[in-house]
Amino acid sequence: MKKFVLVVVAIVALVSCKEDGQVLSKNKMASVLRDVHLCDGVFNTQRYAVGRLENLDSLYLYDGVFKKNKITREEFIYSLQYYSKYPRKLDEIYTMVVNDLSAQQEKMREELRSAEPKRKPKAKKE
Template sequence: MKSKITALLILLLSACNTTVSPSFSKEKISKEKMVEVLIDIHLAEASFNVIDRNKKAADSTILNEYSSIFKKHSVIPEDFFSTYNYYLANPALLDSAYGELVSRITTLQSQALKSPELKVLSDTSVYKDSLRNQMLRKFKSQKKVL
C-alpha cells in the first residue's frame, strides 16, 4: 500500500514541470505547518500499511484521509503540492523539514510507548498458543491433502 501511495505521489510530482516555475518559487505554506501536515500524512499512510484493506477501498479511504488532513490544517491541496515541489527543488529545505518530522514522530512514539493506555503484552503464553494453533491448522490442512 505504501509503495502504491508513494508511486502515486511520484506520478503527481513527475507530472509537474521539472523546472522551477514562478508558482513554485517560494513557500506557500510555512515550514512548521508543512511539517504538521506531513506528520499527519505519514501517520495516515502508516495506519493503512498496518491494516489489510482491499485496494479500491484503501485508495478511496486514503484520499478521503488526505482531504481531512488538509481541512484540519486549513491547507489548500494545491498550496501543499506547490510547497512540496519547492522543497524538492531545494534539497536543504526538504532535508531540514524531514529532519524535524523524524524528530517529532520519534517524540510522539516515545510518548505513546510511555502511555498507560498502551499495554505491552508481557505474557508470551498467548503468543505461544497462537503459534500452536497455527501449526495445528497447517497440519490439518496438509492431512486433508494427503
C-alpha cells in the first residue's frame, strides 16, 4: 500500500492536472483502483518470482488498466487528487474496492474447493 501511495504521488508530481478535468464517478474510480491494486499484486509477485521483470516499471502496466477502463492517466490522476481532498468519499471508494476484492477472493476459493477431487472416507479397520 505504501508503494502504491508513493507511485501515485510521483505520478501527480510528474503530470499536471487540468482544472476542467472530469472526475470519475465513485463506481468507476473503485473499478480502476481495484484493477490498479490487482496489477500491483501481480507485478510484485512476478517481479520476484521471475528475475527478468525487476527492471520493468509498474507504471507502464497501469496503461493496460486505463485502457481497459476507457480512461486516461490524466483522468485517473485528476480524480485521485479530487477524492484525496474528500477523505470520506475516498474511504467510501476504498470500501467498495475492498468489498469487491474480498468477493473475488471468496469466489476463487469456492472454485478451488469445487475443483478438488472428492475423497471418499476411509473405511475403519477392525
